[in-house]
Amino acid sequence: MQPFQFVTAIDEASARDAARGGEARFLAGGTTLVDLMKLHVEQPRVIVDVNRLPLTAVEELPDGGIRVGAMVRNSDMAHHPLIRSRYPVLSQAILAGASAQIRNMATTGGNLLQRTRCAYFRDTAEACNRRTPGSGCPAIDGCNRMHAVLGGSERCIATHPSDLCVALAALDALVRIEGARGGRVVPLTDFHLLPGDRPERETVLGAGELITAVDVPPLAYGQRSAYVKVRDRASYAFALASAAVALDVRDGAIADARVALGGIATKPWRSREAERALIGRPVNAVSFRAAADAALAGAVPRRHNTFKIELAKRTLVRALTRAGALG
Numbered sequence: 588m589q590p591f592q593f594v595t596a597i598d599e600a601s602a603r604d605a606a607r608g609g610e611a612r613f614l615a616g617g618t619t620l621v622d623l624m625k626l627h628v629e630q631p632r633v634i635v636d637v638n639r640l641p642l643t644a645v646e647e648l649p650d651g652g653i654r655v656g657a658m659v660r661n662s663d664m665a666h667h668p669l670i671r672s673r674y675p676v677l678s679q680a681i682l683a684g685a686s687a688q689i690r691n692m693a694t695t696g697g698n699l700l701q702r703t704r705c706a707y708f709r710d711t712a713e714a715c716n717r718r719t720p721g722s723g724c725p726a727i728d729g730c731n732r733m734h735a736v737l738g739g740s741e742r743c744i745a746t747h748p749s750d751l752c753v754a755l756a757a758l759d760a761l762v763r764i765e766g767a768r769g770g771r772v773v774p775l776t777d778f779h780l781l782p783g784d785r786p787e788r789e790t791v792l793g794a795g796e797l798i799t800a801v802d803v804p805p806l807a808y809g810q811r812s813a814y815v816k817v818r819d820r821a822s823y824a825f826a827l828a829s830a831a832v833a834l835d836v837r838d839g840a841i842a843d844a845r846v847a848l849g850g851i852a853t854k855p856w857r858s859r860e861a862e863r864a865l866i867g868r869p870v871n872a873v874s875f876r877a878a879a880d881a882a883l884a885g886a887v888p889r890r891h892n893t894f895k896i897e898l899a900k901r902t903l904v905r906a907l908t909r910a911g912a913l914g
Contacts, residue, residue, distance in 0.1 A: 594635045594636065595636045596635050598640065599640060602635050606795045606797070612629065612634055615658060615697045618693045619700070628708065637797070638658070653669050657797075657798045658695070661690040662681075662690040672810070696799075698751045700798075713725055717745060717787055726889075735851060736883075738853035740786070744782075745786070746852065746853060749849070753847045754831040757847035758809070758833070760804075761802040781853055782853050806845075815906040817850075828850045829849035832906045833910060840868065846858045846862050862878075864880075
Protein backbone atom coordinates (compact mmCIF):
# COMPACT_ATOMS: atom_id res chain seq x y z
CA MET A 588 0.00 0.00 0.00
CA GLN A 589 1.26 3.47 -0.84
CA PRO A 590 2.12 5.63 2.21
CA PHE A 591 -0.42 8.35 2.94
CA GLN A 592 -1.03 11.19 5.36
CA PHE A 593 -3.98 10.79 7.72
CA VAL A 594 -5.78 13.96 8.83
CA THR A 595 -8.67 14.18 11.27
CA ALA A 596 -10.99 17.05 10.39
CA ILE A 597 -12.70 18.87 13.25
CA ASP A 598 -15.00 21.00 11.07
CA GLU A 599 -15.96 21.50 7.43
CA ALA A 600 -13.31 24.15 6.83
CA SER A 601 -10.46 21.96 8.05
CA ALA A 602 -11.77 19.06 5.97
CA ARG A 603 -11.83 21.16 2.81
CA ASP A 604 -8.40 22.64 3.51
CA ALA A 605 -6.83 19.21 4.01
CA ALA A 606 -8.33 17.90 0.76
CA ARG A 607 -7.62 20.96 -1.37
CA GLY A 608 -4.62 19.43 -3.19
CA GLY A 609 -6.72 17.08 -5.29
CA GLU A 610 -4.95 13.87 -4.23
CA ALA A 611 -7.03 13.44 -1.08
CA ARG A 612 -10.05 11.34 -0.21
CA PHE A 613 -12.61 11.83 2.54
CA LEU A 614 -13.06 8.87 4.89
CA ALA A 615 -16.44 8.30 6.52
CA GLY A 616 -17.55 4.69 6.88
CA GLY A 617 -14.77 3.54 4.58
CA THR A 618 -16.85 0.69 3.15
CA THR A 619 -15.78 1.59 -0.40
CA LEU A 620 -12.55 3.54 0.00
CA VAL A 621 -10.69 1.07 2.21
CA ASP A 622 -11.71 -1.81 -0.04
CA LEU A 623 -10.34 -0.04 -3.12
CA MET A 624 -7.14 0.95 -1.35
CA LYS A 625 -6.48 -2.70 -0.53
CA LEU A 626 -6.85 -3.48 -4.23
CA HIS A 627 -4.51 -0.57 -5.15
CA VAL A 628 -7.30 0.96 -7.25
CA GLU A 629 -7.39 4.01 -4.98
CA GLN A 630 -4.01 5.38 -3.86
CA PRO A 631 -4.68 8.74 -2.19
CA ARG A 632 -1.78 10.70 -0.75
CA VAL A 633 -4.01 12.23 1.93
CA ILE A 634 -6.97 10.68 3.77
CA VAL A 635 -9.23 13.11 5.60
CA ASP A 636 -11.30 11.53 8.37
CA VAL A 637 -14.63 13.39 8.50
CA ASN A 638 -16.33 11.30 11.17
CA ARG A 639 -16.24 14.15 13.71
CA LEU A 640 -18.20 16.54 11.49
CA PRO A 641 -21.68 17.37 12.85
CA LEU A 642 -23.54 16.16 9.77
CA THR A 643 -25.52 13.37 11.39
CA ALA A 644 -29.04 14.79 11.57
CA VAL A 645 -32.21 13.84 9.72
CA GLU A 646 -34.45 16.89 9.97
CA GLU A 647 -37.65 18.24 8.54
CA LEU A 648 -37.37 21.36 6.38
CA PRO A 649 -39.85 24.28 6.53
CA ASP A 650 -41.39 23.29 3.19
CA GLY A 651 -42.08 19.74 4.39
CA GLY A 652 -39.05 18.16 2.78
CA ILE A 653 -36.30 16.31 4.64
CA ARG A 654 -32.59 17.06 4.96
CA VAL A 655 -30.27 14.11 5.57
CA GLY A 656 -26.77 14.93 6.77
CA ALA A 657 -23.89 13.46 4.80
CA MET A 658 -22.68 11.51 7.84
CA VAL A 659 -26.02 9.85 8.59
CA ARG A 660 -25.46 6.09 8.62
CA ASN A 661 -27.50 4.12 6.12
CA SER A 662 -29.17 2.05 8.84
CA ASP A 663 -30.23 5.19 10.74
CA MET A 664 -31.69 6.69 7.60
CA ALA A 665 -33.55 3.52 6.66
CA HIS A 666 -35.24 3.27 10.07
CA HIS A 667 -35.90 6.96 10.70
CA PRO A 668 -39.63 7.63 11.23
CA LEU A 669 -39.72 10.56 8.78
CA ILE A 670 -38.12 8.49 6.02
CA ARG A 671 -40.27 5.43 6.61
CA SER A 672 -43.53 7.36 6.74
CA ARG A 673 -43.00 9.85 3.89
CA TYR A 674 -40.58 8.09 1.53
CA PRO A 675 -40.79 4.33 2.04
CA VAL A 676 -38.96 3.84 -1.26
CA LEU A 677 -35.81 5.24 0.39
CA SER A 678 -35.99 2.87 3.32
CA GLN A 679 -36.67 -0.09 1.05
CA ALA A 680 -33.73 0.79 -1.23
CA ILE A 681 -31.27 1.05 1.67
CA LEU A 682 -32.42 -2.20 3.26
CA ALA A 683 -32.03 -3.97 -0.10
CA GLY A 684 -28.32 -3.13 -0.16
CA ALA A 685 -25.26 -4.68 1.47
CA SER A 686 -25.45 -6.28 4.92
CA ALA A 687 -26.64 -4.91 8.26
CA GLN A 688 -23.03 -4.50 9.38
CA ILE A 689 -22.11 -2.45 6.31
CA ARG A 690 -25.28 -0.35 6.58
CA ASN A 691 -24.27 0.48 10.15
CA MET A 692 -21.00 1.94 8.83
CA ALA A 693 -21.90 3.36 5.41
CA THR A 694 -22.98 7.00 5.16
CA THR A 695 -25.27 9.05 2.95
CA GLY A 696 -22.39 11.00 1.40
CA GLY A 697 -20.30 7.89 0.92
CA ASN A 698 -23.18 6.13 -0.82
CA LEU A 699 -23.30 8.89 -3.42
CA LEU A 700 -19.59 8.39 -4.05
CA GLN A 701 -19.63 4.62 -4.48
CA ARG A 702 -17.49 3.48 -7.38
CA THR A 703 -18.42 0.79 -9.86
CA ARG A 704 -18.11 -2.91 -9.07
CA CYS A 705 -16.87 -3.66 -12.60
CA ALA A 706 -14.35 -6.50 -12.29
CA TYR A 707 -12.01 -4.87 -14.81
CA PHE A 708 -12.00 -1.62 -12.85
CA ARG A 709 -11.15 -3.46 -9.64
CA ASP A 710 -8.32 -5.51 -11.18
CA THR A 711 -5.23 -3.36 -11.70
CA ALA A 712 -3.78 -6.00 -14.03
CA GLU A 713 -6.54 -5.15 -16.51
CA ALA A 714 -6.98 -2.07 -18.67
CA CYS A 715 -9.71 0.35 -17.60
CA ASN A 716 -10.48 3.81 -18.95
CA ARG A 717 -12.17 4.76 -15.69
CA ARG A 718 -9.11 3.88 -13.64
CA THR A 719 -6.40 4.69 -16.22
CA PRO A 720 -7.72 7.05 -18.94
CA GLY A 721 -6.92 5.91 -22.47
CA SER A 722 -6.04 2.33 -21.53
CA GLY A 723 -9.20 0.79 -23.00
CA CYS A 724 -12.40 -0.92 -21.87
CA PRO A 725 -12.11 -4.72 -22.01
CA ALA A 726 -15.67 -5.10 -20.76
CA ILE A 727 -17.10 -4.01 -24.10
CA ASP A 728 -15.93 -7.20 -25.83
CA GLY A 729 -15.27 -9.21 -22.69
CA CYS A 730 -17.34 -10.47 -19.80
CA ASN A 731 -20.13 -7.90 -19.58
CA ARG A 732 -23.04 -9.73 -17.97
CA MET A 733 -23.21 -7.21 -15.11
CA HIS A 734 -22.69 -4.13 -17.26
CA ALA A 735 -24.87 -1.27 -18.44
CA VAL A 736 -27.39 -1.22 -21.27
CA LEU A 737 -28.20 2.48 -20.73
CA GLY A 738 -25.86 5.47 -20.56
CA GLY A 739 -22.72 3.71 -21.78
CA SER A 740 -20.14 4.81 -24.32
CA GLU A 741 -17.41 3.14 -26.33
CA ARG A 742 -15.06 3.96 -23.45
CA CYS A 743 -17.05 2.59 -20.52
CA ILE A 744 -20.15 0.51 -19.82
CA ALA A 745 -19.70 0.05 -16.06
CA THR A 746 -22.84 0.21 -13.93
CA HIS A 747 -23.37 2.43 -10.89
CA PRO A 748 -23.81 0.18 -7.83
CA SER A 749 -25.93 2.24 -5.39
CA ASP A 750 -29.48 1.31 -4.40
CA LEU A 751 -30.06 4.48 -2.37
CA CYS A 752 -29.11 6.76 -5.27
CA VAL A 753 -31.74 5.18 -7.49
CA ALA A 754 -34.45 6.07 -4.98
CA LEU A 755 -33.01 9.56 -4.50
CA ALA A 756 -33.05 10.10 -8.28
CA ALA A 757 -36.74 9.20 -8.39
CA LEU A 758 -37.47 11.71 -5.61
CA ASP A 759 -35.70 14.72 -7.21
CA ALA A 760 -33.18 14.83 -4.36
CA LEU A 761 -30.69 17.68 -4.14
CA VAL A 762 -27.03 17.31 -3.13
CA ARG A 763 -25.63 20.10 -0.95
CA ILE A 764 -21.91 20.72 -1.54
CA GLU A 765 -19.44 23.01 0.22
CA GLY A 766 -16.13 24.12 -1.28
CA ALA A 767 -13.52 26.84 -1.01
CA ARG A 768 -15.72 29.16 -3.10
CA GLY A 769 -18.82 28.55 -1.03
CA GLY A 770 -21.79 26.26 -1.23
CA ARG A 771 -23.84 24.97 -4.13
CA VAL A 772 -26.79 22.66 -4.65
CA VAL A 773 -26.83 20.07 -7.43
CA PRO A 774 -29.78 17.87 -8.44
CA LEU A 775 -28.96 14.23 -7.79
CA THR A 776 -29.75 13.46 -11.43
CA ASP A 777 -26.93 15.83 -12.44
CA PHE A 778 -24.47 14.85 -9.72
CA HIS A 779 -23.26 11.67 -11.44
CA LEU A 780 -21.79 12.02 -14.93
CA LEU A 781 -22.20 9.81 -17.97
CA PRO A 782 -18.88 8.27 -19.05
CA GLY A 783 -18.79 9.75 -22.55
CA ASP A 784 -15.17 10.37 -23.57
CA ARG A 785 -14.03 10.89 -19.96
CA PRO A 786 -15.20 7.98 -17.79
CA GLU A 787 -12.63 8.87 -15.12
CA ARG A 788 -14.87 11.82 -14.19
CA GLU A 789 -17.67 10.22 -12.21
CA THR A 790 -19.28 13.18 -10.40
CA VAL A 791 -19.39 16.97 -10.54
CA LEU A 792 -17.34 17.30 -7.34
CA GLY A 793 -14.22 19.44 -7.63
CA ALA A 794 -11.00 19.12 -5.63
CA GLY A 795 -11.66 19.68 -1.93
CA GLU A 796 -15.45 19.86 -2.28
CA LEU A 797 -17.41 18.13 0.45
CA ILE A 798 -20.95 16.74 0.41
CA THR A 799 -22.71 18.08 3.50
CA ALA A 800 -26.30 16.90 3.05
CA VAL A 801 -28.97 15.56 0.74
CA ASP A 802 -32.34 17.31 0.58
CA VAL A 803 -35.44 15.34 -0.39
CA PRO A 804 -38.20 17.74 -1.51
CA PRO A 805 -41.77 17.26 -0.32
CA LEU A 806 -43.79 14.83 -2.41
CA ALA A 807 -47.49 14.52 -1.67
CA TYR A 808 -47.64 10.97 -3.00
CA GLY A 809 -44.29 9.84 -1.59
CA GLN A 810 -46.02 7.25 0.59
CA ARG A 811 -47.21 5.49 -2.57
CA SER A 812 -43.72 4.39 -3.54
CA ALA A 813 -41.81 1.15 -3.89
CA TYR A 814 -38.34 -0.24 -4.61
CA VAL A 815 -37.76 -3.60 -6.27
CA LYS A 816 -34.32 -5.15 -6.70
CA VAL A 817 -33.46 -8.28 -8.68
CA ARG A 818 -30.10 -9.95 -8.05
CA ASP A 819 -28.31 -13.26 -8.31
CA ARG A 820 -28.88 -14.13 -4.65
CA ALA A 821 -31.27 -12.95 -2.00
CA SER A 822 -28.86 -10.82 0.00
CA TYR A 823 -25.53 -9.02 -0.15
CA ALA A 824 -25.52 -8.80 -3.93
CA PHE A 825 -25.59 -5.89 -6.36
CA ALA A 826 -28.57 -5.35 -8.61
CA LEU A 827 -28.94 -6.94 -12.01
CA ALA A 828 -31.89 -4.57 -12.30
CA SER A 829 -33.79 -2.39 -9.86
CA ALA A 830 -36.60 0.15 -9.96
CA ALA A 831 -37.71 2.98 -7.67
CA VAL A 832 -41.18 4.37 -8.35
CA ALA A 833 -43.84 6.64 -6.89
CA LEU A 834 -47.37 7.08 -8.22
CA ASP A 835 -49.99 9.80 -7.85
CA VAL A 836 -53.30 8.03 -8.52
CA ARG A 837 -56.55 9.92 -8.82
CA ASP A 838 -59.89 8.35 -9.75
CA GLY A 839 -58.15 5.25 -11.03
CA ALA A 840 -55.77 7.11 -13.35
CA ILE A 841 -52.12 8.09 -12.95
CA ALA A 842 -51.84 11.86 -12.50
CA ASP A 843 -48.08 11.91 -11.95
CA ALA A 844 -45.26 9.41 -11.62
CA ARG A 845 -41.60 9.09 -10.66
CA VAL A 846 -39.43 6.34 -12.13
CA ALA A 847 -35.74 5.57 -11.72
CA LEU A 848 -33.76 2.45 -12.61
CA GLY A 849 -30.62 0.86 -11.23
CA GLY A 850 -28.29 -2.00 -12.08
CA ILE A 851 -28.61 -1.36 -15.80
CA ALA A 852 -27.05 2.07 -16.32
CA THR A 853 -23.79 3.93 -15.84
CA LYS A 854 -25.48 6.27 -13.32
CA PRO A 855 -28.72 6.23 -11.31
CA TRP A 856 -31.15 6.38 -14.22
CA ARG A 857 -34.19 8.65 -14.04
CA SER A 858 -36.63 7.61 -16.78
CA ARG A 859 -38.68 10.61 -17.88
CA GLU A 860 -39.84 8.50 -20.83
CA ALA A 861 -41.52 6.00 -18.50
CA GLU A 862 -43.07 8.81 -16.47
CA ARG A 863 -44.58 10.41 -19.57
CA ALA A 864 -45.91 7.05 -20.71
CA LEU A 865 -47.71 6.58 -17.38
CA ILE A 866 -49.44 9.95 -16.98
CA GLY A 867 -53.11 9.80 -17.81
CA ARG A 868 -53.13 6.01 -18.07
CA PRO A 869 -55.16 3.62 -15.89
CA VAL A 870 -53.46 1.71 -13.09
CA ASN A 871 -53.06 -1.66 -14.76
CA ALA A 872 -50.54 -4.05 -16.25
CA VAL A 873 -50.94 -2.68 -19.77
CA SER A 874 -49.98 0.82 -18.66
CA PHE A 875 -47.05 -0.48 -16.65
CA ARG A 876 -45.69 -2.54 -19.52
CA ALA A 877 -45.97 0.45 -21.88
CA ALA A 878 -43.93 2.50 -19.41
CA ALA A 879 -41.33 -0.27 -19.16
CA ASP A 880 -41.02 -0.44 -22.94
CA ALA A 881 -40.52 3.33 -23.05
CA ALA A 882 -37.88 3.21 -20.32
CA LEU A 883 -35.74 0.65 -22.17
CA ALA A 884 -36.32 1.89 -25.72
CA GLY A 885 -32.80 3.28 -25.94
CA ALA A 886 -31.02 0.28 -24.42
CA VAL A 887 -27.81 -0.92 -26.09
CA PRO A 888 -27.01 -4.49 -25.04
CA ARG A 889 -23.68 -6.28 -25.29
CA ARG A 890 -22.90 -9.94 -25.81
CA HIS A 891 -23.68 -11.18 -22.31
CA ASN A 892 -26.23 -8.68 -20.95
CA THR A 893 -29.08 -8.65 -23.45
CA PHE A 894 -31.21 -10.38 -20.80
CA LYS A 895 -31.08 -7.20 -18.71
CA ILE A 896 -33.50 -5.40 -21.01
CA GLU A 897 -36.39 -7.76 -20.39
CA LEU A 898 -35.38 -8.20 -16.75
CA ALA A 899 -35.42 -4.43 -16.19
CA LYS A 900 -38.84 -4.16 -17.82
CA ARG A 901 -40.28 -6.83 -15.57
CA THR A 902 -38.63 -5.29 -12.53
CA LEU A 903 -40.19 -1.93 -13.31
CA VAL A 904 -43.61 -3.49 -13.88
CA ARG A 905 -43.35 -5.24 -10.51
CA ALA A 906 -42.42 -2.00 -8.73
CA LEU A 907 -45.26 -0.10 -10.39
CA THR A 908 -47.68 -2.89 -9.48
CA ARG A 909 -46.65 -2.69 -5.83
CA ALA A 910 -46.95 1.09 -5.74
CA GLY A 911 -50.28 0.99 -7.60
CA ALA A 912 -51.72 -1.40 -5.04
CA LEU A 913 -51.02 0.95 -2.13
CA GLY A 914 -53.87 3.03 -0.77
